[in-house]
Amino acid sequence: MTTSGDGAATSLKVLTICGSLRRESYNRKLMRAAIELAPPGFQITESIRIDELPYLNEDVAHAGLPAPVQRINEQVRAADAVVFVTPEYNYGVPGVLKNVLDWITTPHPPHNALRFKPVGLMGASIGNFGTVRCQLALRQTFLFIESYVMPKPEIYLFRAQDKFDTQGRLTDEPARELLKAYWPALRKFAGMIATTPHGEGVHA
Numbered sequence: 541m542t543t544s545g546d547g548a549a550t551s552l553k554v555l556t557i558c559g560s561l562r563r564e565s566y567n568r569k570l571m572r573a574a575i576e577l578a579p580p581g582f583q584i585t586e587s588i589r590i591d592e593l594p595y596l597n598e599d600v601a602h603a604g605l606p607a608p609v610q611r612i613n614e615q616v617r618a619a620d621a622v623v624f625v626t627p628e629y630n631y632g633v634p635g636v637l638k639n640v641l642d643w644i645t646t647p648h649p650p651h652n653a654l655r656f657k658p659v660g661l662m663g664a665s666i667g668n669f670g671t672v673r674c675q676l677a678l679r680q681t682f683l684f685i686e687s688y689v690m691p692k693p694e695i696y697l698f699r700a701q702d703k704f705d706t707q708g709r710l711t712d713e714p715a716r717e718l719l720k721a722y723w724p725a726l727r728k729f730a731g732m733i734a735t736t737p738h739g740e741g742v743h744a
């Protein structure tokens with residue numbers, strides 16, 4: 541978080557990472573709607589495409605982190621908070637997104653760019669549960685990573701195929717209102733984390 545001279549918060553830097561590679565991805569549309577609906581005071585950046593990262597191979601990691609891995613690590617480090625917007629595949633986390641989390645935590649899992657980072661989750665699916673199970677699985681993974689996942693508001697966009705117009709604009713009013721409320725909640729949550737002692741040394 542950048543602060544003005546009087547200490548007041550001026551701008552929260554947020555990185556968004558989309559877990560779908562699909563050209564017409566509902567999750568990317570949801571992510572873009574969320575960015576568009578953010579109030580002033582947020583600097584939101586989309587991450588590099590996650591398919592730029594190779595599949596995780598610890599041998600490669602030990603020889604030197606590939607450039608896209610270094611880049612996404614830098615993007616995560618530079619952010620005050622990271623928001624993942626992802627589909628659910630087979631009740632779980634898409635492999636391409638899990639690969640990102642595994643790279644960020646390689647080669648030294650406890651010492652990674654996501655450790656102690658405030659994290660937000662959002663998801664869209666064409667089914668009736670809007671990625672609930674994927675988000676629960678992600679919360680479990682973030683326990684080990686030691687990211688702080690914002691408990692609420694929860695964003696589960698179900699039946700996403702009914703919620704965008706042909707231009708890709710989110711037309712569902714309740715969802716738009718929820719997205720507007722998301723950002724102030726994330727700012728408050730990130731502010732709490734920024735002033736929290738993190739228990740360094742637990743892994744020593």
Ligand SMILES: Cc1cc2nc3c(=O)[nH]c(=O)nc-3n(C[C@H](O)[C@H](O)[C@H](O)COP(=O)(O)O)c2cc1C
Pocket residue numbers: 560561562564565566567568626627628629630631632664665666667668669670671
């Ligand atoms: C391999 C695979 C598994 C899927 N599993 C689920 C699932 O467990 N739950 C669900 O709600 N949708 C599931 N879907 C459907 C997704 O919700 C749908 O493909 C959605 O559009 C993906 O998000 P995207 O539009 O951002 O790419 C699955 C789709 C695929 C291709």
